[in-house]
Amino acid sequence: MAVERDLQLLPAxxxxxxxxxxxxxxxxxxxxxWLGAVxxxxxxxxxxxxxxxxxxxxxxxxxxxxxxxxxxxxGLATAGSALVLGYLAAYGxxxxxxxxxxxxxxxxYAALRDYSKTAAQRLQxxxxxTFGSLACLSVVMLLVWFLPRHGK
Numbered sequence: 001m002a003v004e005r006d007l008q009l010l011p012a013x014x015x016x017x018x019x020x021x022x023x024x025x026x027x028x029x030x031x032x033x034w035l036g037a038v039x040x041x042x043x044x045x046x047x048x049x050x051x052x053x054x055x056x057x058x059x060x061x062x063x064x065x066x067x068x069x070x071x072x073x074x075g076l077a078t079a080g081s082a083l084v085l086g087y088l089a090a091y092g093x094x095x096x097x098x099x100x101x102x103x104x105x106x107x108x109y110a111a112l113r114d115y116s117k118t119a120a121q122r123l124q125x126x127x128x129x130t131f132g133s134l135a136c137l138s139v140v141m142l143l144v145w146f147l148p149r150h151g152k
Contacts (some may be wrong), residue, residue, distance in 0.1 A: 013098055020113070027119045031090035034123065038086060038130050045137055059149030068143045075136030082129035102138035 057065055092115070099105050 007127060020116075023116045024119070027123065028090055031086055031119060031123045031126075034126065035083070035090055035107045037101065038079075038082060038126075041130075041134070056127050056144050060147055064143070064147045067147070068140055071136050071139045075133050075140060078129045078133035078136060082126045082133055085122045085126035085129065089119040089126060090118070 057068060060068070063071075097106050097108055
C-alpha cells in the first residue's frame, strides 16, 4: 500500500475518519429513539385491544373470526420482528470476541467498520416492518368494525 502524498486530502481523510467514528453512535441513537416510538404505539394498541376485546368478535361467523385472527397474527409477527431488528440495530447482539492474533484482529476490525451499515439496514427493515404491522392491525380493526354480524 502506498502512502498518499497529496496533503490536500488530509482534511478530507480526517473528516472521513471522524464521520466513520460518529456514524455508529448516530445510527445507534436513532434506533434507540425508534424503539421508544414503536413501543409507545404498540402500548396504545394493546390498551385499545384490552378495552374492546371482550365483545369485539361477538356475532362474527367462524370464517370471519379466522380472518381477524390471521390479520392479528400477521400484525403480531411483524411487530415482533420490528422490535427484534430495532434492538439489534440499537445494541447489536452481545457476544465475547477473542482477538489472539493479527487475523482475528482484522476480522474484528472489519466487523466494527461494518456495524453502521448493518445497523442501518436492520433499522430500515424494522421501520418497514413497523408500518406493515400497523397496516395489519388497522386491517384487524376494519374487519372487526365492518364484517357482517349474525342476526343483524
